Amino acid sequence: xxxxxxxxxxxxxxxxxxxxxxxxxxxxxxxxxxxxxxxxxxxxxxxxxxxxxxxxxxxxxxxxxxxxxxxxxxxxxxxxxxxxxxxxxxxxxxxxxxxxxxxxxxxxxxxxxxxxxxxxxxxxxxxxxxxxxxxxxxxxxxxxxxxxxxxxxxxxxxxxxxxxxxxxxxxxxxxxxxxxxxxxxxxxxxxxxxxxxxxxxxxxxxxxxxxxxxxxxxxxxxxxxxxxxxxxxxxxxxxxxxxxxxxxxxxxxxxxxxxxxxxxxxxxxxxxxxxxxxxxxxxxxxxxxxxxxxxxxxxxxxxxxxxxxxxxxxxxxxxxxxxx
Amino acid sequence: xxxxxxxxxxxxxxxxxxxxxxxxxxxxxxxxxxxxxxxxxxxxxxxxxxxxxxxxxxxxxxxxxxxxxxxxxxxxxxxxxxxxxxxxxxxxxxxxxxxxxxxxxxxxxxxxxxxxxxxxxxxxxxxxxxxxxxxxxxxxxxxxxxxxxxxxxxxxxxxxxxxxxxxxxxxxxxxxxxxxxxxxxxxxxxxxxxxxxxxxxxxxxxxxxxxxxxxxxxxxxxxxxxxxxxxxxxxxxxxxxxxxxxxxxxxxxxxxxxxxxxxxxxxxxxxxxxxxxxxxxxxxxxxxxxxxxxxxxxxxxxxxxxxxxxxxxxxxxxxxxxxx
Numbered sequence: 001x002x003x004x005x006x007x008x009x010x011x012x013x014x015x016x017x018x019x020x021x022x023x024x025x026x027x028x029x030x031x032x033x034x035x036x037x038x039x040x041x042x043x044x045x046x047x048x049x050x051x052x053x054x055x056x057x058x059x060x061x062x063x064x065x066x067x068x069x070x071x072x073x074x075x076x077x078x079x080x081x082x083x084x085x086x087x088x089x090x091x092x093x094x095x096x097x098x099x100x101x102x103x104x105x106x107x108x109x110x111x112x113x114x115x116x117x118x119x120x121x122x123x124x125x126x127x128x129x130x131x132x133x134x135x136x137x138x139x140x141x142x143x144x145x146x147x148x149x150x151x152x153x154x155x156x157x158x159x160x161x162x163x164x165x166x167x168x169x170x171x172x173x174x175x176x177x178x179x180x181x182x183x184x185x186x187x188x189x190x191x192x193x194x195x196x197x198x199x200x201x202x203x204x205x206x207x208x209x210x211x212x213x214x215x216x217x218x219x220x221x222x223x224x225x226x227x228x229x230x231x232x233x234x235x236x237x238x239x240x241x242x243x244x245x246x247x248x249x250x251x252x253x254x255x256x257x258x259x260x261x262x263x264x265x266x267x268x269x270x271x272x273x274x275x276x277x278x279x280x281x282x283x284x285x286x287x288x289x290x291x292x293x294x295x296x297x298x299x300x301x302x303x304x305x306x307x308x309x310x311x312x313x314x315x316x317x318x319x320x321x322x323x324x
Numbered sequence: 325x326x327x328x329x330x331x332x333x334x335x336x337x338x339x340x341x342x343x344x345x346x347x348x349x350x351x352x353x354x355x356x357x358x359x360x361x362x363x364x365x366x367x368x369x370x371x372x373x374x375x376x377x378x379x380x381x382x383x384x385x386x387x388x389x390x391x392x393x394x395x396x397x398x399x400x401x402x403x404x405x406x407x408x409x410x411x412x413x414x415x416x417x418x419x420x421x422x423x424x425x426x427x428x429x430x431x432x433x434x435x436x437x438x439x440x441x442x443x444x445x446x447x448x449x450x451x452x453x454x455x456x457x458x459x460x461x462x463x464x465x466x467x468x469x470x471x472x473x474x475x476x477x478x479x480x481x482x483x484x485x486x487x488x489x490x491x492x493x494x495x496x497x498x499x500x501x502x503x504x505x506x507x508x509x510x511x512x513x514x515x516x517x518x519x520x521x522x523x524x525x526x527x528x529x530x531x532x533x534x535x536x537x538x539x540x541x542x543x544x545x546x547x548x549x550x551x552x553x554x555x556x557x558x559x560x561x562x563x564x565x566x567x568x569x570x571x572x573x574x575x576x577x578x579x580x581x582x583x584x585x586x587x588x589x590x591x592x593x594x595x596x597x598x599x600x601x602x603x604x605x606x607x608x609x610x611x612x613x614x615x616x617x618x619x620x621x622x623x624x625x626x627x628x629x630x631x632x633x634x635x636x637x638x639x640x641x642x643x644x645x646x647x648x
Binding site for chain 2: 157166169171179194197260286292
């Protein structure tokens, strides 16, 4: 599902203007954030992946765009930049350990951006940073123990304990790989050496793919599967039920292990709103025993949560606050 | 399996002597810990559960034993007490939210012990405190991100992120309730409304019970199932394989979500040593994909880990360190 247009929230006042950068596998977003909280000059440029030169190309592209922003808005002088990237990200070391889409292995991203931008750089992981923005300005304001579940082509998450993200050298949050158990798709459990992963059952991509496999009909994406379910299609209904059951199973795993107060559903599939929340709630009735039942809420910041979080990290760095 | 006798580790020197108390569903352990680290006058008294009077009875019993210790060792003057209890424990509030074995609901344990002992009390959860002792003095020394899995009659855990326990108002660590997915016991997955819980497949109690159900022969406990497996019994082998597969599945859930560096196996079943570790490692080969593979290690402090952790908490409190 495409990003739905959501109103850009106010970031509030801050003593410093900053540069916010969100490097994705498809495109790079870059913007200035004024000290009054407004996002200025937002531009998207495609991410050019060219093997070992990818990092240099990305850094060069960002530096060029930053220079153009400085020309376009000469009165805004950013005090720091926020840079977020996907994959396995070790914020503390400033290193992207691994990013499949970008073919990065142990790249010292922070240092390269600092050199190219001549600015202090707050470096972060895309999902954790977007999640942090939702907890600071979006749907989860004030929540200390939360898991943000981003459901799109794949599934990723950010886990927050006592207000801080769990990092574990960048390896935390890979719940797309968690194997899921549920009798609603026991057929899927029956064959392979291990149960299916959450991503194989419940990502937006999996929903579209599994519907096509089971119905013999191609669909544009998970949005169309949802529309068909609402129109009474039993195959769509089964695939959606399996997906929401798998999500409930993984949420129950979190409830047992770390007991988040809130599960924040984000990414394209979260645009399904109550059509996503309600079946997960029903499956949780069966999944949970004595665990604390988490509250399910929907993300509010849409596709710019990462960029906003990147700006918040840069502001914190500029203000001298400790930031991982 | 019974506790194996393990040599008591040295707690090391500290400026203060303390009182260490471990309240369990079956018995209460109480001891003095001298400033040179030696554990003195250890005594066990049965826990008397008598409905609404249970808290008062437990507190009274502990106060009586503490008084006797003061008479027996008049030169040792504890500066603080550590008190740990089972169940859902909110350390920050000093409250036991719920303990099934003791029939406790929202009991302000810390305040009652402080009044009865006339000492500052460091209050904690039995599993988190025992886990903390293993990370400070036992098998996991120096590890920052860990999950301690205690496998006995039931299964409980303590999760540590960046050196601190995850509490979530006392609800974290209930992994015995996590549902497990594995084709090695797909038969068990086939029927109920949800997959089985870890505790139903992999606790020492479940191993003995499931062996009896499947073989028609009663056994003393999981130790006997292990012995029968080593003697070539195919039913014992299947039950053990299912249990270790379920444990690997839950460990893989943790690897995806919080990526602990270490899984510390504790409790009676951990006395099986490599007979427990090796099959879990084999199942992890199948369970894990891109997650960080945790190192499996065996607990070292045995059944007194809780008492030792209780002493460490009391020492920290006496020294004015912040302690949850």
